Amino acid sequence: MKIACLQFAPEVGLVQQNIQRAEAILQNTRIPSDLDWLVLPELAFSGYNFQSLEEIRPFLEPTASGISTQWAQQVAKHYHCHVTIGYPEITVPETNPHDLQTQYNSIVTISPQGMVLNHYRKSFLYYTDETWASEGPASKSHNLSNPASPDSPFFAGELGTLGKVTLGICMDINPYKFTAPWSAYEFASRAQAAQSPVICVSMAWLCHLTPLELAQDPSQPDVATVAYWVERFQPLVEARGEKPVYVILANRCGMEKGVCYAGSSTVIKIEKGVVSLYETAGKSEEKCLIVDLADRPKFQVRSGR
Template structure:
């Protein structure tokens, strides 16, 4: 399976400009003819740092029928692959409900999953409801059994649940998932100056944290490989800095290996063939 994480820096509320930027990155990337899946960040085209329902309201998209979904269908058809993109959803129910969501479409343009973020970050809580059905684990077209998440989902619930509950990682285990995919708008503690220093280098603290949140998968032995795709955004919004560092991991028999990672401020499409050998060993169960 060949996957691609499209990491870029969307500007808050500039939907058309952000779509053009994503298109330009794809156009200058050598996307393989047999690509299986393109994954974009959380709230990819609207930006993330909205602090109220009133602020995000002009950018809410009807369930699987807004501009983000239409873009995903067009890109899926062009590259003949699956596409996942994050968007701010508003339902057509009465009353309507808002969710932080991802939509996944097939190469034929079929909606395969519309996932609602289950664990909300503080910023989400100002406008979004929690996903009512928990994490998504299930068949995702030709991709097979997949667990989907959005950013905060990999953290302890509301940062109050015990660290060792590992809710998201354990959901992947319970559902016998071989592929985990998380769309992100993950913040970092770096200053703007630090973000732009060596922009092609990953934020090691962030990537190390992500690996730790999948500890239950590392602890398993005599099991098949699990591939973890972490598709983050980069850049800044208001005073918020994002970590970039999109990463693809393989976890098998207590060993975490890394195929590749992007830099903390790179706007680039990371293309990884999961059939190839990962480049680096990150840690083992005893480490």
């Protein structure tokens, strides 16, 4: 399976400019003809750092039918691959009577034929999300064709020809509201229970670096962030499973209103208690990271305790 993570620096509210920015990166990348999956960050084209519902309202998109979904459909058909993209959703009750009108931080996944395969609403909200979004309802997972059971958080299931996948958005890998026990590992435990060989997380992950530190060695990853991500999948490491599990962490980079993002999009492999890293983008690098999961990872990150 060949994976591409489109890491770039969108700016709040500049939708058309952000689209042009993403397209320029794709055009300057040698995209393999047999690419399987292109993954974009959380709230890819709207930007992330909105402080209220009123501020984000002009950029809300109807469920799986707004500008982000339309763009993903065009790109999926152009590259003949699956595309997953994050966007700010507003439900339209007259279109889907089961939905009351509300807002979600969502991702939509499109098939190579341009069809909507899956729509997932973020389960665990970060502080910024809470200013405008609701948690994903009931199961906190919404598959347009096959809803998950009400007691199953996150999405874990078949995703087109990609096979069994667990999907999440950024804060989903953290303890719920940062009040649940660190050791609960809700997201990793769900992926483990579902026996998903592939895990994908669309992100707008912040970092503690200063703007000056971000600008230094921009092609180098934020090692502390990557180490933190690896730690949040510890149950899969400790399981020491014989079959490999691949984790795709597609983050954004740049700054918004003084907030710094970690970049460092990463693809890792967990097998027999060993975590190996295929590739990592730099902390301030705008690029399309391409990884072939059939290749050998570049180096070992850690082994299970």
